[in-house]
Amino acid sequence: MRADRGLGLVLRMVAAFAALLFFLFPIYWLFMISFKTPDEIFAYPPVWWPASLQTGNYAVLFKDGDVWTVWNSFVLAGTSTVLAMLLGTMAAYSIARFGTGGKHFANWIISNRMIPPIAIVFPVFLLFVKLGWVDTYHGLIVLYTAFNLPYVIWMMRGYVQDVPLELEEAALVDGCTRFQVLFKVVFPVVRGGLFATAVFTFVFAWNDFLFALILSRSQVVTFPVQVTHYFGGQSNFWAKIAAMSALGTLPIFIVVATLQRFLVRGISLGAVKG
């Protein structure tokens, strides 16, 4: 499958730039709108490049305190990621090393990942009403942790299987307890996998809309829910929608850009090592 040089390469570069334009233009448009003045946003024909990069749309979000919702997203995604990584890796280690529960247990765990969120969230809502957990941090943290656990177990099982058994044997011979082996030998060896998996659990929780929409009221509103609050009946506050969306998207872009090499294994559920 060798492409010819010269003309072939030129055509491929043209196609590559066309693809780049298609996939990046919407993102450009979103960020660009966030810097526009209201007059420019509602101009006809549309303004393709704002006259000046004014940050008034962001200032409003900070002044009104709406930016708090980005912090909420961070707390929920961060805490649930730490919990899911800790509990999930422990379970993954047990399944990978001891075959705990057999093949059916492992399959049951990954099948939990495949249930549609709306079918999960409806029962959970009924449970949380009874427990008084609606619109609380711990409610959403437990939900995100549970939703991410199957993914973490599935992914970390693959990474743990790559750890050489001799390392653990040596530690046991040296008198380590089994818990010490897990935390002082296994965790450090798989830290690359821990990192890569954590990024995805974080992104899942960070980008989630449905769970947060249903289980928050006013206290733990996350940024995707806040974005939809700006959709009005008659007028949409496009300046705020764009600025809030940009605030919530930029951190993810930075994280993903720095972890490019883990991307393939992460999104393919480990099917492709990448």
Next chain:
Amino acid sequence: MAAAVGAAGVRHEPARAPWVDRHFRWLLVAPATFVILLVGLFPFVYTLLVSFQNITMLEEDTSFQGFANYARLLSDTRFWEALGHTLIFLAIALPAELVLGFLLALLFLEKMPGRQIFVALIVLPVVVSPIVAGATWRLLFDNRFGPINQILSWIAGEPVTILWINNPTFVYPAILLAEIWQWTPFMFLLLWAALNEVDRSQLEAAEIDGASWWQRLWWVVLPAIRPVVIIALLIRGLDLFRLFDVVWGLTRGGPGTMTETISIYTYVVGFQQFETSYAAAMALVIILLLSAVVMTALDRVAIAR
């Protein structure tokens, strides 16, 4: 006990190993299993119970209603229409994303200047929050100040003012374009990684034997990447079956109920009309439908191997 340690291949424990060590493997899976069951099993059983009652916003009628809610679901045309919409999105978006993703993967297979940067930038839509993607495409499709009508105007040479979001003819292409924009890079990334792992020596051997480019693609490359294609289709197929965010951000199921998916309809029934018992029945039927689909899909995967 001995089997447990033996399976690990570590060493045989003395008979009086501490309790913690003897139950080590169960201690490790217990917390995770508990959390999954807390959010999975208990609410599931409770929902099953509620689906046989008649709880709405107005009354909390917990008497046994038999299969009344399920019977109602059978004759609820709005539910079956929503299922139809969902399957339309699935039937168009899934093949489109696969084909486009594969073409992109072929495009970036050979070395070219700046290839890594192209790939890194093209995958960005995948990590955008789907609700943000929906909002972004609503900006792009706006009939007056959106750039899409503007570009069409340039091509047509006269002002184009298509009401993308409100017009029944154009709303499906609009949603599908947003969906394909966001998830084609996902297909691309998986297929690109898989293509990179195809055995070069086999390709070269086929080339020496006089196989054309198409023959090599069909007989060497496609069989090699088949497992990845199946995994990618399974992941994306399940995602499309529960489609919610992008449609919600773009149309909220409108105009009318034209683009309502089963996830959106369940949300409307449960959290806007507060028909708790009916929504519970709906959620369970979705789980059943999906389980059937997943089982079939997993069977196919097993056969493929």
